[in-house]
Amino acid sequence: MATQNLIPLLIILVSAILACVEAQTSDQTSWAKRNETEKEVITTLQFYFHDVVSGPNPTAIRIAQAASTNASSYLFGALWMIDDPLTVGPGPSSKLIGRARGLYGSVGQTDWGLIMALSYVFTDGIYDGSSFSLLGFNPVMKSGREMAVVGGTGLFRLARGYAIANTYQANANGDAIVGYNVTIVTYV
Ligand SMILES: *[C@@H]1O[C@H](CO)[C@@H](O)[C@H](O)[C@H]1NC(C)=O
Ligand SMILES: *[C@@H]1O[C@H](CO)[C@@H](O)[C@H](O)[C@H]1NC(C)=O
Ligand SMILES: *[C@@H]1O[C@H](CO)[C@@H](O)[C@H](O)[C@H]1NC(C)=O
Secondary structure (H helix, E strand, O other), X not given: OXXXXXXXXXXXXXXXXXXXXHHHHOOOOOXXXXXXXXXXXXXXXXXXXXXXXXXXXXXXXXXXXXXXHHHOOOOOOOEEEEEEEEXXXXXXXXXXXXXXXEEEEEOOOOOOOEEEEEEEEEOOHHHOOOEEEEEEEEOOOOOOEEEEEEEEEHHHOOOEEEEEEEXXXXXXXXXXXXXXXXXXXXXX
């Protein structure tokens, strides 16, 4: 075969190699990297949330309201700041495993409902220092109410999931002990 006939072949070969290199490097950019080897972890949690609004030592205090709030049967427009203990069992002396800190506010005009914007911060065992963030509507008079877990820190980094809450005990003042079942997906 003459040398002249080899030149077009060489050009095709080099072009093909260059196209391959281009295809490989276009998966990565200087500003974003993908790693598809991560594995999911599913964590389920069960604990009790102690919300005290009455008496000398409330864990939830009303910090703001609208002029019309007290005329509303459902305190529409009131906002509370909370620091509620989280325990393993429902009893007051049950082991403390963390605290729920943040805000909830009355959003129901025709029935009871709270918008929850809270960080559940744990202090026990391997979860010490880890937290998840909960954001969602809480129809407090219903059983099996569901709220979204929208993020987290520490072992709950990149969390997504949901919480199912059931009132375990409540009194006429509005103090309540609420059972939580939480399912969280994170990555290894
Ligand atoms: C992808 O993630 C895994 C697990 O974290 C890690 O072992 C591996 O080195 C990562 N690969 C790259 C290319 O960063
Ligand atoms: C509404 O009621 C609360 C609790 O009884 C009271 O502290 C607050 O001052 C009242 N607010 C108004 C605007 O009347
Ligand atoms: C979690 O869900 C189970 C099954 O419905 C229930 O028996 C349990 O009491 C719940 N835990 C809490 C803390 O509410």
